[in-house]
Every structure is written in structure tokens, then in C-alpha cells.
Amino acid sequence: MKRKHKGRADIWIRVIALIATLATIGAVAYVQFSGTDSKLEEAVTNLESGITTPSDSGTEPAPSDDAEEASSSYSGFFPIIDESNPVDKSYFEDAVFIGDSLLNGLKLNTEIGTVADWLVNDDMTVGSAKRISISTPSGSTTLMDALAAKKYAKVYVMMGINDLTAPAKDWAAQYEELLADIAKAQPDAIMYVMAVMPASEQAVARRESLGVQNIVAHNQALFKVLWANGYYYLDTWGQFADLHGYLASEDNTDGIHLTAAKYKEMYDYICGRTIEA
Amino acid sequence: MKYSSRLLSLTLSLLLVFLLCACGNSGTADSGEAVDVHELAADIVATGVFTDVQTENTNGQALSVYGLEEDTVSDYSVYFSSMATPEEVAIFRVSSPEQASAVTEACKARQSSQVQSYESYAPDQVEKLSNAMIGTSGDLVYYIVSKNNDTVKKVLQDYGLQ
Numbered sequence: 001m002k003r004k005h006k007g008r009a010d011i012w013i014r015v016i017a018l019i020a021t022l023a024t025i026g027a028v029a030y031v032q033f034s035g036t037d038s039k040l041e042e043a044v045t046n047l048e049s050g051i052t053t054p055s056d057s058g059t060e061p062a063p064s065d066d067a068e069e070a071s072s073s074y075s076g077f078f079p080i081i082d083e084s085n086p087v088d089k090s091y092f093e094d095a096v097f098i099g100d101s102l103l104n105g106l107k108l109n110t111e112i113g114t115v116a117d118w119l120v121n122d123d124m125t126v127g128s129a130k131r132i133s134i135s136t137p138s139g140s141t142t143l144m145d146a147l148a149a150k151k152y153a154k155v156y157v158m159m160g161i162n163d164l165t166a167p168a169k170d171w172a173a174q175y176e177e178l179l180a181d182i183a184k185a186q187p188d189a190i191m192y193v194m195a196v197m198p199a200s201e202q203a204v205a206r207r208e209s210l211g212v213q214n215i216v217a218h219n220q221a222l223f224k225v226l227w228a229n230g231y232y233y234l235d236t237w238g239q240f241a242d243l244h245g246y247l248a249s250e251d252n253t254d255g256i257h258l259t260a261a262k263y264k265e266m267y268d269y270i271c272g273r274t275i276e277a
Numbered sequence: 278m279k280y281s282s283r284l285l286s287l288t289l290s291l292l293l294v295f296l297l298c299a300c301g302n303s304g305t306a307d308s309g310e311a312v313d314v315h316e317l318a319a320d321i322v323a324t325g326v327f328t329d330v331q332t333e334n335t336n337g338q339a340l341s342v343y344g345l346e347e348d349t350v351s352d353y354s355v356y357f358s359s360m361a362t363p364e365e366v367a368i369f370r371v372s373s374p375e376q377a378s379a380v381t382e383a384c385k386a387r388q389s390s391q392v393q394s395y396e397s398y399a400p401d402q403v404e405k406l407s408n409a410m411i412g413t414s415g416d417l418v419y420y421i422v423s424k425n426n427d428t429v430k431k432v433l434q435d436y437g438l439q
Contacts, residue, residue: 101398108357109331113338120399122360135390137341160283253329253363260331263359 077232079226086271092154095277098143098182099158100124101257102197116156125163125177141158147185154276155182155189156270159238160196161256164209164218172221172264179231190275191231195219198241200248203255206214210246210256232275239269312417314368318354321432323367326425329358330366339367343383349376351387362399363391363406367420378412384420385412391422414438 001133092112097103101122105115121140133140141149157179163171183191196218201211208214219237226233240262242248247255251262258266294390339355339394340347352370367384371377388409395402410421410429417438425428433439 105360108334108338108342109336110359111336113336114341122394137344253359257329257359257361259359 024067067114076115077227077230078231079223079231080235081232081273083272084274086268087274088271089115091271093270094152095154095156096147096150096152097156097158098124098129098196099156100160100162102161103156103158104262105257106266109260111269117152119143119171120247123162124159126159126171126178127163129159129178130181137157144185147182153184153188154192155186156192156194156234157182158194158197160218160222161210164196164214167219168221169213170219171218174224174227176225176229180223182240183229183231190277191229192230192232192234192270193222193226195222197236197256198245200246200252200255201244201246203252204246204247206255212241217243232273234270234273236266236269238271239266282294310416311370311432312438314352314370314417317354317417317432317438318366318368320435321327321423322356323369323427324425324428324432326366326428327358327366327422328424329362330356331359332356339407343367343380343387345369345380345383348396349379362402363395363422364421364424366390369418370416371418372416377416377418380418381411381413384418385422388422411438 016069026101042052056083089111092115093238095112095116096119097107097112098119103118104120104122107118107120112204117136119136124132130143132142134143134146136146160171160175165172179191183189196215198212198215199207204210204212217236225231240247240251240258250259252258280301318333334355334357336401339353339357340350340354342357347349350369350425351372354366354368356365356366365387367387376415388406388411390401390404395406405422405424408422408426410419410423410426412419414433421429
């Protein structure tokens with residue numbers, strides 16, 4: 001009798017152990033699959049609140065094969081660069097800057113103006129970037145012709161302030177196509193994309209599309225694109241927006257463009273967030 | 278009598294010398310009176326007829342923007358805008374009429390390029406560009422885009438320039 005009872009106890013113990021093991025595996029799998037999306041939502045929410053450094057910034061833990069297949073867009077890469085020792089202007093000797101009048105201002109007001117190459121047009125938008133005429137020291141050209149003619153180790157892109165009327169998702173999709181073309185032309189380059197800058201309260205009163213929520217929505221959509229494609233995000237919005245999401249009046253000349261001192265601050269900001277080529 | 282005519286001759290000679298010196302300061306390329314281009318540009322900016330001109334450009338970008346080689350000018354002072362407007366102050370010192378001509382053409386090209394840019398970007402600024410002051414005076418060539426040319430002209434006149 002006693003032997004029979006002991007046999008049954010063994011069976012129950014084994015069944016309970018098996019259930020516990022299966023439960024543990026299930027719980028781990030759930031966390032593994034859902035954790036990455038939570039990370040994205042946390043990062044996007046942090047953008048909205050102006051906080052750009054996630055709580056555990058740095059390289060994401062390498063996911064398992066199953067997780068990687070399920071969330072391949074976000075595996076192993078995080079687009080935010082932690083602040084580090086600033087590089088000097090020599091870092092930009094093999095860099096190209098692509099963008100609108102804000103980059104033109106950066107070019108004319110900082111020492112990288114004479115070090116890097118500049119493919120800028122005050123009027124540049126995500127939609128017009130490839131067809132707009134660009135003035136360079138060697139004459140007029142187009143973006144793709146210029147990128148076909150020379151290889152760079154770093155590409156910096158900033159545009160958006162001129163064209164925020166399209167829905168954020170559509171704008172980001174168009175931006176993604178443009179960035180893909182740029183990346184294809186410069187396959188060895190590190191891609192840095194600078195966030196759409198804030199505008200002053202007065203500028204917003206003149207142009208509704210410059211509103212805080214609209215710019216934040218566009219930057220959120222842009223962030224997802226960058227994360228999915230392995231491009232780095234430079235949070236120039238977070239750097240220059242005040243507590244209400246506006247560009248302070250003492251920092252700008254017309255609600256959008258920066259003072260010389262603030263262009264220098266932008267330069268210092270990007271110097272402090274670089275990846276070794 | 279002889280003494281008085283000699284005195285008269287001497288006086289007339291001295292008068293002629295003084296007159297020649299006065300003509301020498303009218304602004305030719307080999308003028309002996311050198312205007313400090315940095316002080317001149319700073320004084321023009323200080324008039325307050327600019328809404329958007331920033332600090333003096335010191336990163337060497339200015340010559341590149343104008344498409345000028347370093348040996349075309351012996352000194353220069355340039356103030357760019359924040360890009361909100363095409364306002365600009367550029368003063369160049371040259372050493373020959375050929376250089377003056379080259380720099381003047383560069384200033385006209387700058388104006389033309391800016392008009393093209395602002396026609397679509399900020400059309401309300403094009404009139405300011407059309408009224409840009411481009412000129413030479415002595416060994417200086419200038420390109421100035423401001424809200425009020427009369428105020429700028431007064432500064433140039435204070436420096437003995439046209």
C-alpha cells in the first residue's frame with residue numbers, strides 16, 4: 001500500500017514540476033516578445049516629454065532568434081547616442097550635411113562650415129530634396145548627383161521645418177524613402193538625422209503647422225523610421241525646446257532660425273553625440 | 278619787390294602741394310588712408326538697420342560663400358544673417374583695379390544667388406535684395422543688404438567713402 005502511495009506522489013510531483021516549467025517558459029517568452037514594443041513606446045513617450053535618454057540607454061540585449069524574427073525592425077540597435085567626449089572639427093572632414101536653411105545657418109556660423117561638405121538649400125523639404133537645385137563651390141548640382149560623385153563617412157540630415165502640413169505618418173514614410181536613397185548612395189556612411197526643430201510661440205501663431213504637438217508627432221514618426229532602419233537620431237528638438245515645447249524668444253531671430261550663439265550650441269550638441277567611423 | 282615775388286611763388290607752390298594732397302584722398306586703389314574694414318563693418322551693423330545680422334564671420338566661410346580665393350583680397354569683414362532674411366554686410370579690401378572688378382562681380386553673383394533662393398523661400402525679402410548696396414570706394418568693395426540704405430550711406434561718408 002505504502003509503495004503504491006509513494007508512486008502516486010512521484011507522479012504528482014513530476015506533473016507539478018512539468019506545469020511549473022511550462023509556465024516559466026511561457027512567461028519568459030511573453031516578456032521577450034512584448035518587451036521590445038514597450039521599449040519603443042517608452043522611447044517615443046520620452047520624446048514627447050522631452051526626455052531623450054532612455055533609462056537603460058545603450059545597446060539593446062541581443063534578442064533570441066524567434067524574437068528577432070518577430071521584431072526585426074528593432075533588434076540590436078537603438079537610435080539615441082549617449083553624450084560622450086566631444087569630437088573636434090576634424091571629425092567632420094569626411095562628413096556631408098544635407099538640409100534646409102537651419103543647416104545653412106549652422107554652416108555659416110560654426111567652424112564646421114569650412115570643414116564638411118554642405119548640400120543645403122533654404123527651401124529644401126523631404127518632398128523636394130532630390131529635385132531642388134543646390135549651390136556648391138563647384139557649381140549647381142542636385143542631391144543625388146552630388147552624393148554619387150563623392151563618398152562620405154558620415155551623413156547628417158536635417159529638414160522638415162518647411163513642410164509639416166502633411167500627416168506625420170505620410171511625411172515620415174516619404175522621409176524614409178529619401179533616407180533609403182541617401183543610404184544607398186552612401187552605403188558606408190553613418191547616418192545621423194536631426195529632429196525637426198521647435199518654433200517660437202509667435203511663429204506658431206503665424207503658422208499652425210509649427211505647433212508643438214504637430215512637430216512632436218512628426219518627430220515621433222521620424223524616430224520610428226530611424227529605429228527601423230539603423231539610423232541615428234539627434235534630438236535637436238529636445239535640446240532647444242523650452243518647458244512648453246517652444247523655441248525661446250532670445251534664442252531665435254524670426255521664430256525659427258537661431259541666433260549665432262545657438263547655432264554654436266547646436267554644433268556643440270552634435271560634437272558630443274558621435275559614433276566612431 | 279624781388280623778395281615779395283619769391284614769397285608769392287613759394288606761397289603758391291605750397292598751396293598747390295596742399296591741393297594735390299587733398300585730391301589724393303578721394304578714394305583710389307592706392308590711397309594712403311587705410312580704413313579698418315572690421316571697424317567699418319561693425320559700425321554699419323551697429324546702426325540698427327538690420328534685424329537679422331549675426332556676429333562677424335570668423336570661420337573662413339565668407340570667402341567660400343563669395344567664391345573668392347584668399348589672394349584676391351587682403352582683408353575682409355563679413356556678417357551673415359541667421360537665414361531668416363538675406364541681410365548681410367560684406368567689406369573687402371583689394372590691391373588692384375582687377376581685384377576690385379573680380380570682387381564686385383562676386384558680390385553681384387551673391388546678390389543674384391540670394392534672389393533666386395529667397396524668391397521661393399521668403400518672397401517678401403526680395404525687394405531688400407534688389408536694393409542691395411554694391412560699390413567700390415578707394416581700395417574697398419562692399420555688399421550691404423539692409424533695411425535702410427540711407428543710414429548705411431551716412432556711415433560710409435563718415436569714413437570718407439562714397
